Amino acid sequence: MEGPNSHMTIDLIGNIYVIDEIIYYDKLLSFSCKNDIGNLFLAICIELDDMEQWLFLPVSEARLIQILRGSITAYKAFEQSEMGFIWKITIHANYNKEGKAEKISFDKLADVDLPDKDILFDVYGEDTFSIKRSKQEKILEQSIKERREIIDISLELEQSHTHEIGAAFLGNVLKGTQDIVNVISHRQGMNASIPKKIKDDNKLIYTGNYAASFGIRLKSNKLADIFNESELQRNLSVLMSLLKAKSNAEEISEITKELNPKVLSHYKNFLNLFQKEDVAINTNLAFPSNKLNNVKLTSEDIAQSIKVLESEINETSKEYSFYGKIVAIDITRNNFKFITDDDDTISGEIDKAVNIEEFLLPKRAKVKLRVTTKISDFNDEEQIEYELLEIDYNL
Amino acid sequence: MCERQYPDFFPVGCPPSDAKPMEIRVYRLVQGNTITKEDFKSFIEEGRNGSNPKFSFTEYGLSVNLKHEELRNYRRAVPALRKKFKNIAYGITYKDKGVVKSTPSAKQENHYTWWLCKDAEPESDFFIL
Numbered sequence: 318m319e320g321p322n323s324h325m326t327i328d329l330i331g332n333i334y335v336i337d338e339i340i341y342y343d344k345l346l347s348f349s350c351k352n353d354i355g356n357l358f359l360a361i362c363i364e365l366d367d368m369e370q371w372l373f374l375p376v377s378e379a380r381l382i383q384i385l386r387g388s389i390t391a392y393k394a395f396e397q398s399e400m401g402f403i404w405k406i407t408i409h410a411n412y413n414k415e416g417k418a419e420k421i422s423f424d425k426l427a428d429v430d431l432p433d434k435d436i437l438f439d440v441y442g443e444d445t446f447s448i449k450r451s452k453q454e455k456i457l458e459q460s461i462k463e464r465r466e467i468i469d470i471s472l473e474l475e476q477s478h479t480h481e482i483g484a485a486f487l488g489n490v491l492k493g494t495q496d497i498v499n500v501i502s503h504r505q506g507m508n509a510s511i512p513k514k515i516k517d518d519n520k521l522i523y524t525g526n527y528a529a530s531f532g533i534r535l536k537s538n539k540l541a542d543i544f545n546e547s548e549l550q551r552n553l554s555v556l557m558s559l560l561k562a563k564s565n566a567e568e569i570s571e572i573t574k575e576l577n578p579k580v581l582s583h584y585k586n587f588l589n590l591f592q593k594e595d596v597a598i599n600t601n602l603a604f605p606s607n608k609l610n611n612v613k614l615t616s617e618d619i620a621q622s623i624k625v626l627e628s629e630i631n632e633t634s635k636e637y638s639f640y641g642k643i644v645a646i647d648i649t650r651n652n653f654k655f656i657t658d659d660d661d662t663i664s665g666e667i668d669k670a671v672n673i674e675e676f677l678l679p680k681r682a683k684v685k686l687r688v689t690t691k692i693s694d695f696n697d698e699e700q701i702e703y704e705l706l707e708i709d710y711n712l
Numbered sequence: 713m714c715e716r717q718y719p720d721f722f723p724v725g726c727p728p729s730d731a732k733p734m735e736i737r738v739y740r741l742v743q744g745n746t747i748t749k750e751d752f753k754s755f756i757e758e759g760r761n762g763s764n765p766k767f768s769f770t771e772y773g774l775s776v777n778l779k780h781e782e783l784r785n786y787r788r789a790v791p792a793l794r795k796k797f798k799n800i801a802y803g804i805t806y807k808d809k810g811v812v813k814s815t816p817s818a819k820q821e822n823h824y825t826w827w828l829c830k831d832a833e834p835e836s837d838f839f840i841l
Contacts, residue, residue, distance in 0.1 A: 324765065335765050337818075338764075338765070338766055338817050338818075339789075339817075339819055340786050340789055340790050340793075340819060340820065341764055341766075341770070341775065341815075341817060341820065341823065342741070342775045342786050342790070342793060343754060343755045343760075343762055343771075343774065343775045344755045344760060344761070344762030344763075344764070344771060345762075345763075345764060345765070346790045346792060346793065347789065347790055361790060361791065362790060362791070362792040363791040363792050363795075364791075364792055364795065365760075365792045365793075365795070365796045367759075369760075369792075370792075391789065410758075410759060410760040410761065411759045411760060411761055412761065413761050429791060429794070429795065430791050431791060432788065432789045432790070432791065433788040433789070436785070436788055436789045438789070438819070439819070440817070440818035440819050441818070
């Protein structure tokens with residue numbers, strides 16, 4: 318029986334109701350649809366003669382979502398028909414109510430009757446990489462309302478517009494983001510362990526996905542203070558500055574000069590995550606202090622940044638002063654052990670110019686150290702060496 | 713020269729009032745290696761049912777696109793278009809030829825519909841790429 322609002326009526330399938338329009342050109346030529354009992358189909362016109370020919374692919378709801386999110390090409394969807402067949406429909410061009418259906422198998426179709434192999438019907442995704450201004454404003458509104466920092470990271474695989482991503486990669490991106498924020502915050506810390514307070518202050522919560530190629534939304538665990546500011550805001554701003562600096566070595570050096578020397582190697586590892594998967598990134602930050610920040614990095618930008626970071630950090634050497642306690646001096650091996658007021662334990666060699674006197678240990682002191690960060694050519698691991706340059710006991 | 717007179721087969725209310733005379737460069741699929749009047753016939757004129765559930769009266773107009781790449785992808789996505797249309801032409805929607813309206817969808821951000829005036833001859837203003 319003919320449905321009153323149906324788009325087509327086909328003998329073995331029934332009345333057809335359009336759900337999603339995919340391609341309209343002078344008429345609707347590809348769409349998702351359902352019949353009276355809710356069977357779902359992907360429809361595509363293959364011949365525009367007086368008698369039109371169409372392919373109707375029967376699909377489950379899950380498969381239809383996969384197709385419309387661009388997780389599978391249209392060609393593959395037909396090739397891997399869940400029911401093992403495809404309906405071929407013949408219908409009069411001027412009368413959509415007397416369609417005739419016949420079952421055919423995929424191998425009866427020539428490539429000329431199918432979409433090109435790389436075509437995605439990703440109507441649920443965003444075609445453009447950029448987040449539109451109105452969306453940014455919504456993030457800001459949310460950040461102010463919740464008094465929490467929000468960071469949106471959109472991941473785009475360069476070779477396809479898929480809206481799915483590997484679980485291991487996603488896990489690494491989440492962990493990498495938290496790690497780089499922590500190490501930026503750990504300004505004086507020289508050792509691998511990040512104090513609990515820094516971890517707590519900078520804790521990011523994964524709150525879900527948002528509409529993008531593959532959009533991850535993170536929010537601060539803590540609320541901003543009464544001035545709508547926080548330690549996390551300062552650290553996220555540093556991260557954004559680093560991303561914006563791209564491959565400008567001078568700017569990177571300026572941003573990191575007051576930071577923990579480990580930041581450079583952690584930042585390089587963070588960028589490496591994206592390079593390995595050939596993923597471009599678009600990051601939006603919103604702060605309750607009514608600040609918005611956006612930066613986009615293409616795969617090329619990421620590759621160039623890594624190149625600059627590698628030359629910057631293969632060996633860097635800087636001098637830092639620390640307060641704490643000298644706990645061991647070995648003049649036969651010419652080395653020392655020092656515990657900072659932040660409870661970091663540092664050990665290394667003593668410079669020849671340092672005058673070692675007799676004293677009882679431990680002894681409170683201010684020390685000047687040369688901190689040298691090296692990246693191993695073999696395993697890419699970071700090594701930090703410390704050299705004691707000055708001791709001052711007169712505190 | 714058209715003075716906003718539309719073909720007799722247009723129903724009342726067509727073209728829609730929000731369609732405007734605008735001169736924009738657009739791309740359109742054409743059947744052969746030369747552009748003919750046939751390339752600017754709506755599917756309604758061809759005797760084809762072309763209603764669009766989303767926009768009214770689009771079946772009386774012509775699909776055109778602002779982006780060559782997007783239009784090329786329609787042809788790659790829909791086998792019927794690939795078979796029927798061999799080339800892509802470009803031209804201007806001169807104000808005396810009709811009115812245009814943006815009629816986009818998720819995959820077709822740059823899709824416009826062009827309602828031609830009676831006796832408009834757009835084929836003379838279009839060129840094959």
